[in-house]
Amino acid sequence: xxxxxxxxQYLKEEYERLLSEKLTWEPRELQSSSGxxxxxDGKQVIMLAANNYLGLSTHxxxxxxxxxxxxxxxxxxxxxxxxxxxxxxxxxLDSRLARFKxxxxxxxxxxxxxxxxxxxxQLATRGDLFVSDELNHxxxxxxIRLSHADRAVYRHKxxxxxxxxxxxxxxHDPRYRQxxxxxxxxxxxxxxxxxxxxxxxxxxxxxxxVYVDDAHGEGVLGEQGxxxxxxxxxxxxxxxxxxxxxxxxxxxVGGHVTGSEFLxxxxxxxxxxxxxxxxxxxxxxxxxxxxxDVLDSEPQWLxxxxxxxxxxxxxAQQLGFDTGNSETPIVPIMxxxxxxxxxxxxxxxxxxxxxxxxxxxxxxxxKARIRVQLSAKHTKDQLDQAIAAFKEGGEKxxxx
Numbered sequence: 442x443x444x445x446x447x448x449x450q451y452l453k454e455e456y457e458r459l460l461s462e463k464l465t466w467e468p469r470e471l472q473s474s475s476g477x478x479x480x481x482d483g484k485q486v487i488m489l490a491a492n493n494y495l496g497l498s499t500h501x502x503x504x505x506x507x508x509x510x511x512x513x514x515x516x517x518x519x520x521x522x523x524x525x526x527x528x529x530x531x532x533x534l535d536s537r538l539a540r541f542k543x544x545x546x547x548x549x550x551x552x553x554x555x556x557x558x559x560x561x562x563q564l565a566t567r568g569d570l571f572v573s574d575e576l577n578h579x580x581x582x583x584x585i586r587l588s589h590a591d592r593a594v595y596r597h598k599x600x601x602x603x604x605x606x607x608x609x610x611x612x613h614d615p616r617y618r619q620x621x622x623x624x625x626x627x628x629x630x631x632x633x634x635x636x637x638x639x640x641x642x643x644x645x646x647x648x649x650x651v652y653v654d655d656a657h658g659e660g661v662l663g664e665q666g667x668x669x670x671x672x673x674x675x676x677x678x679x680x681x682x683x684x685x686x687x688x689x690x691x692x693x694v695g696g697h698v699t700g701s702e703f704l705x706x707x708x709x710x711x712x713x714x715x716x717x718x719x720x721x722x723x724x725x726x727x728x729x730x731x732x733x734d735v736l737d738s739e740p741q742w743l744x745x746x747x748x749x750x751x752x753x754x755x756x757a758q759q760l761g762f763d764t765g766n767s768e769t770p771i772v773p774i775m776x777x778x779x780x781x782x783x784x785x786x787x788x789x790x791x792x793x794x795x796x797x798x799x800x801x802x803x804x805x806x807x808k809a810r811i812r813v814q815l816s817a818k819h820t821k822d823q824l825d826q827a828i829a830a831f832k833e834g835g836e837k838x839x840x841x
Contacts, residue, residue, distance in 0.1 A: 463779065464802070469795070474499050477818040479795075485825045486795040489813050494770055495735075495742040496818035497692030505732045510727030518720035523709075526720035532728050534726045535705075538697055541733045542667060544677040549726070551718045553656050553686030553696035557584040559713075559714025560682070560698060561623070563707070564652070565590035569619040570610055572603065572649070574635065577619040581654055585623070597628075600639035607647050620649040626669035629659035630804055630812065632771030634662075635671055643678040652682040658691020661769060666736045666743050677701065681752035687725075691732040695721050740770055746770055746817040749824060753815055756828045761841035765810065773799070773810040774831065775839060785834045792830035 459465045466643065473480040475493045480486075482518055497503050510530060520526030531549065538547040550556045561584030565571055569590040573581065576597045585592055587713050594608050596602040603622070611617065624635040624646050644651045655668045663671030677683065677700050687695040708715060735742070750770040757764055764776035776782040779800035786798040800809045815824075835841040 447608070455774075457753050461699045464800070466605075470645070477816050477820070477823060479608070481795055484793070486790070486793050487819070487827055488795055488816070489823060489827060490795055491814060491816065492657070492689035493682075493692055494690040494746055494816055495666075495692065496816055497660075497690070497735060497742070498576040500732070500735055501690065503728045503733055506731035507728035511722070511724035514723035515596065516724070517722050520720065521716065521718060522720040522731045523716045526753045528558040528720070528723050528725045528726070529636070529728075530723045531720060534730050535697075537730050537733055539699060541737065542670070542677075542683065542699045543700045544683070545699055545823050546702045548705045548708050548715065549721065549729070550696040550698070550712075550715050551721055552694065553654075553684065553688065554580045555687075555714035556684045556696040556698050556712075557581050558587065559584075559655065559712040560684075560708050561585060561652070562587035563711040564588075564621055564650070564682075565619050570617045572606055572610065572620065572622045572627075574598065574624045576628055576630070577665075578625065578629060578654060578656075581623055581625070585607040590619075590657065598636055599631065599691055600636050602642050603640065604685065607643060607649070611647065620647060621652055622649050623652045624654070626653045626655035627661070627769050627771065629771065629772055630799055630810075631765050632657075632767035633765075634658075634669065634672075634768050637673045637675060637680065641675060645679070650681040651679065653685045656689055657769065657771065660736060660743070661746065665740060666690065674800060686769040687729045687732065691729060691736075693725055693728045693732055695725060695729055732813075742817040746815065749817065749819050749821075750815045752821065753813065753824050753828065756824075756832065757813075760828070760832050760835065762831070762835060770815040772815065774813060774815040774835075774840075775810045776805055776838075777809060779806075779809040781829070781838055781840070782811055785811055785838055785840070788834035788837065789830040792826075792833070794827045797822075 469481045477497050479488050510756045516528035534549055535547050556581035565588055567589045571585045571590050572593045575594050593606050635836045658669040660666040662669050670683050678810050683699045685697055755770050765773040765775050782798035786796050796811045799812045
């Protein structure tokens with residue numbers, strides 16, 4: 442007896458629901474390299490929505506390193522690193538990153554998401570506890586959900602609430618084998634920073650590990666872009682796992698985690714997203730090494746990034762825009778309502794500016810915004826053109 446059931450009907454209904462609520466993603470086509478000025482959907486626009494903070498995706502040293510390694514080693518590694526694809530260039534990247542981070546060891550993954558999805562569930566299990574900032578990235582949330590550990594959440598960036606959660610959790614079950622506090626370093630929707638020194642102190646008091654996702658801090662914060670651990674003058678004895686990605690300020694692609702030698706060995710042996718994923722292409726690994734070398738030897742890009750960020754946010758605030766709690770080159774233009782955020786994004790698109798409206802469910806209802814992301818490669822004229830478009834759109838929509 443067969444059952445009259447259409448297994449794809451739900452997919453259609455769910456998509457139509459998302460469409461009716463204006464919650465669908467409709468990506469525009471990038472038709473050039475990712476730069477401050479690029480071509481999208483047949484139109485030349487100023488890019489203010491990319492993670493390419495330093496413009497390294499087109500840096501000659503990075504591009505040429507990828508070409509040379511591809512010619513020498515081929516387009517792919519041919520296997521997982523755990524089986525037969527662990528090339529010398531992969532080991533060189535791990536070592537180069539550890540030196541850059543001034544830490545004992547690093548391990549690179551295919552993506553940053555793969556780090557959080559694969560490593561976090563292995564750090565704690567039944568009888569353990571994860572304590573997470575309420576605004577942590579979805580990849581952190583997914584990683585925690587994949588574990589069998591208990592979970593607790595503290596209010597965003599609130600060290601006092603973290604201390605309360607830790608105390609209450611231990612009173613509830615003083616037998617926790619492992620406790621890990623997990624936080625973003627730079628929160629990607631608001632551009633604000635985690636209070637990492639306070640978190641490290643609370644972790645030390647409770648014998649807990651600290652895991653920080655510094656995807657948006659690398660290349661942006663700290664000495665020569667070394668990230669949030671460097672920014673706060675902390676060490677990898679205080680921050681036990683520093684996760685990151687090569688797809689943002691480094692301008693390439695791939696994920697990584699940095700910490701002790703035993704963290705690397707643990708991750709290499711336990712993390713399924715490393716063990717069961719194809720190795721990043723050798724050209725990509727070589728490009729990542731070159732990007733680290735650029736950060737070490739060309740400090741002008743980091744300085745220019747912050748110059749551009751300060752110019753834009755100061756102008757936006759002078760116009761009367763609410764820029765939220767930004768402390769980094771991620772600058773939200775708060776719009777409150779999702780419809781207004783979409784209208785503002787559409788308005789500045791017509792003026793040659795590409796930005797992304799961030800709406801529910803990516804942020805809470807009533808917290809919609811435009812997320813502006815600055816780059817070292819923007820010129821002052823480009824930023825002033827963007828500011829003029831936001832001014833006109835903001836006045837039209839009664840935001841300013």
